[in-house]
Each structure stands twice: as structure tokens, then as C-alpha cells.
Amino acid sequence: MKKQSSPFIAKILSFAREKKLWQRGERILAAVSGGPDSLGLLLFLHDIAEQEGLSVGCCLVQHHLREEAEEEARYVESICEWLGIPFFRRDVYVEEKRRLGGGSVETVARTLRYEALREVREEEGYTLIALAHHADDQAETILFHLLRGSGVRGLSGMAPKHEELIRPFLTVTKKEIEDFLTAFPYAPCHDATNDELDATRNRIRHQLLPEMLSYNPNLVETLRHTADILRSEDAWMEEAAEAWLTSHGKEGSLEKDAFRALPLAMRRRVLRRMLMHMGEGSSDFESLSRLALLAEKGETGKLTSTAHVVMEIGRRCLYFYKGNTKKQEENGLFLLAKHFFEKFTQKDVDKQQEMAIISGKDRADTLWHMETVRLGKPPEHPARNQYLLDAEKVGEVRLRMPRPGERMAALGMDGTKSIKRILQDAGIPAALRPYWPVAADEKEIYWTCLLRGSRYGRVTKETKEYLLLTIWFGGNE
DSSP states (O other): OOOTTSHHHHHHHHHHHHHTOOOTTOEEEEEOOSSHHHHHHHHHHHHHHHHHTOEEEEEEEEOSOOTHHHHHHHHHHHHHHHHTOOEEEEEOOHHHHHHHHOOOHHHHHHHHHHHHHHHHHHHHTOSEEEOOOOHHHHHHHHHHHHHTTOOHHHHTOOOSEETTEEOGGGGSOHHHHHHHHTTSSOOOOOOGGGGOSSSHHHHIIIIIHHHHHTTOTTHHHHHHHHHHHHHHHHHHHHHHHHHHHHHHEETTEEEHHHHHTSOHHHHHHHHHHHHHHTTOOOOOHHHHHHHHHHHHHOOTTOEEEETTEEEEEOSSEEEEEEBOSSOBOHHHHHHHHHHHHHHHHTTOOOHHHHHHHHTOSEEETTTEEEEEEEESSOOSSOOTTEEEEETTTOOOOEEEOOOTTOEEOBTTSSSOEEHHHHHHHTTOOTTTGGGOOEEEOSSOEEEETTTEEBSTTOOOTTOOSEEEEEEEEOTTO
């Protein structure tokens, strides 16, 4: 039975257009379990598909948690067959996954379900995944996050559209969905586990929310409106944080003074986005507050870690790299080295030279590479990543890491200066100093690369043969 002119459908279509949930020609995959919410979603999408120019498919994920689930899966498949809707089934095994990796039933089931839905969407060429969360679910979600002490993001609830996920039912209540279903000859399935009071969300649904409705009968709508306000403000602040990060940050670093001038709320957001850029997701409020406090008051060289990322206080910048305070991972050092190479060379290396140096003859650890070339005359315009020596005054110059306590006869001063002090003066973070390259033979260090040259091996008017050192940051190539 078609109900295209019903107030229920009109209300959702108005919401869909306001939130720009879909466009004509979209292919929407509905996530359906057979319960009233998801069955209502399937029937709604089938009703409006022709009018809206949509193609609709159905995906059921069988979690193998209840005996009744198999019969429910066959029931949903039969409805799709009757309506001519493409049906896809995916089987996931929640308990087996929990035995291997732990986690609650609800969390593991949700993770596996979303993975399965995205897999079907990609394999079958659908553009969107429709979920059946409604206004009551939104209210429960907000209350759940409120009880956990969440910030603005948690209290923003579920977004009507996020990437490929859409939730057209957020504008209607569960009762409105049930009333809509009475016009169809299909009885929804009932999952008895939703009635159990051992889960926090179920207690919120069956105990807390009904009690709060006695104080405010319009609470569901009130919370939905609050979530809309907070979500739009949260989006604006995220955009502002990203814009600041683009202006004042580089890969793996932030300008320290500019960061410290930000309001605390913005500092937390910038830090969270930095963690996201590093591929480590978001961190909890306490961890972000600890990072923000250290960034504001910490002395140079101090560091802390969260979510597998280390933050270190430099003289002018805050540095971020993967690892923890006990172990800094190689990829994090790679990012730090890349940052300082670009800082000191200002990318003053053409692409032709870049390709030559990456395949060079010498390397220090896996972060740096060096090529040595003997010349009959000096280069006209040496790059910032090059250093020139008198070939007859030096031995076999190799690239290596500095050794503890090493010193060099630095240009511009009498006596010697420790490599550690040279690196400190240049603002090289403590974690990177043991991996900063020096060019040396068996007797002397001639170049703390990119930073300081030696009084020994210098080119003079009498130099007849030149040794050109070219260092390149190459990582693991």
C-alpha cells in the first residue's frame, strides 16, 4: 500500500531536503533487522523511491546472537522478494570476535555491523547507507552522553548525515513509525534483548526517559532541538580549529606561541585534530586537557603521550610523533625529521636532484641519505642541503648518527662544541637528537648536517679537488 501523501512521509521528505540527505539518482542501501524501526525505514524508502528518483536495496546483518535471528532474516528476505527490493545478507560472529579481541557485545556487534554494511555498499555500488535511528534514539543518545560527562560533540547526538550514513527518521518518533507500519501487511519482529535492563541504554529507554517525560512531555523534541544547535556550533568550531591548524601547523608540529594564545576550548580542539591527522583518532577529555596544560606551561624538552602519540615541547614548536613516553616509533621520528629537513632547506632541492639522492650511496639509520661527489671546481649555487669540503684534507666521509659526548670544532668559535648543544641550540627535539646525522671520517666530524660545519676540511683558495656532500631526508625508501 502506497502512502506517498501521508503526513509522516511529507515530514521526513521535508527533513531530508533540509539536511540534503540525498539527491536524485542516489542508490540507497537500507540497514534492516526486521524490527519496527528498520522495517519502517525499508517501506518508507520503497514508497518514495520512484518519486525521489532513488534506487533502494536492503542489507541484513546476522549477528548470530539469538536463535530467532535466522527466522527473522528469512522473513526480511521474503518481504524484499515480494516488493522487488535487492536483498543482501552478511553473517558476522560477535562472540567469536569478542573471544579474540574483547569488548562488549554491543560495541563488537556495532563495529562488525558497520563493516558489513560498508562492504556491501562498496561491492554493490550503493552511494548511501540508511539507518533507522529515530528521535527517541536521539534523545537516549544525548542522555547517555550526558550521564558520561561528554562535551559538545557527545551532546550533539547523531548527525542526520555523516559521510555515507544517513538517518532520515531522526525527525520522527518511534510511535510515528509504528503508526506508519499499520498501513502495511507486514508485522515487525521483536528483539527481546531490547527489553532487558542490564544495559545502560535500555535502562535509559525504559526507566529514565519515561520519568523525564513526566516533567516535560515534549522532551524528545526539546533534546533533538538542543542537539541540532550544539551540532552546528560544534561544526563551526571544528572548521575554525582546522583553519588554525592549516595556518599555524606543519606536519607533526604546531607553532608554540600561537597555540598558547588560543582559548582553552580551541586548544583542545586543535590538539584533537592534530591526533586525527596523525591517524590515531580522537582522545578523551582528560588526555586532551593534560596535553593542553603541558603545551601551555611545559618547559622545553618536556613530553607526554596519549593515544599512541607523543607531544614534546620544543623552543618554538610543539612536536608530535607516534609512540609513547617509553618508546618513540620510527614513523614518528620520520615525521619529525621530515619537518626539520624542510625547515632548514626550505625545500631548496629540485625534483631531479631529489630522485638522485634517494638512491644515494650512504645512509644514516633509515631516515637520512647522503651522496658524496668529487668535483674539479666548486658548484655555482650549492643548495641548503649541501656542504663542500676540501677532498684532500679529509678521509672517507660517511653519514652516521652522533655518539654520546661527541664534540666538533665548530666554525665561528675557538675550541669545540658538543653535538648535543648544537642540536639543542637549533631546537631539535630530544627524541630526534640521537638520530640526527653527522658527516665524519674516522677522525673528525665535518658537518652536523644542515646546522653547523667544522673548521677542519674547509675549502680555501688553494683547494684543487672538492668533495660535495648532499644530504637528503628519505625515510624508508
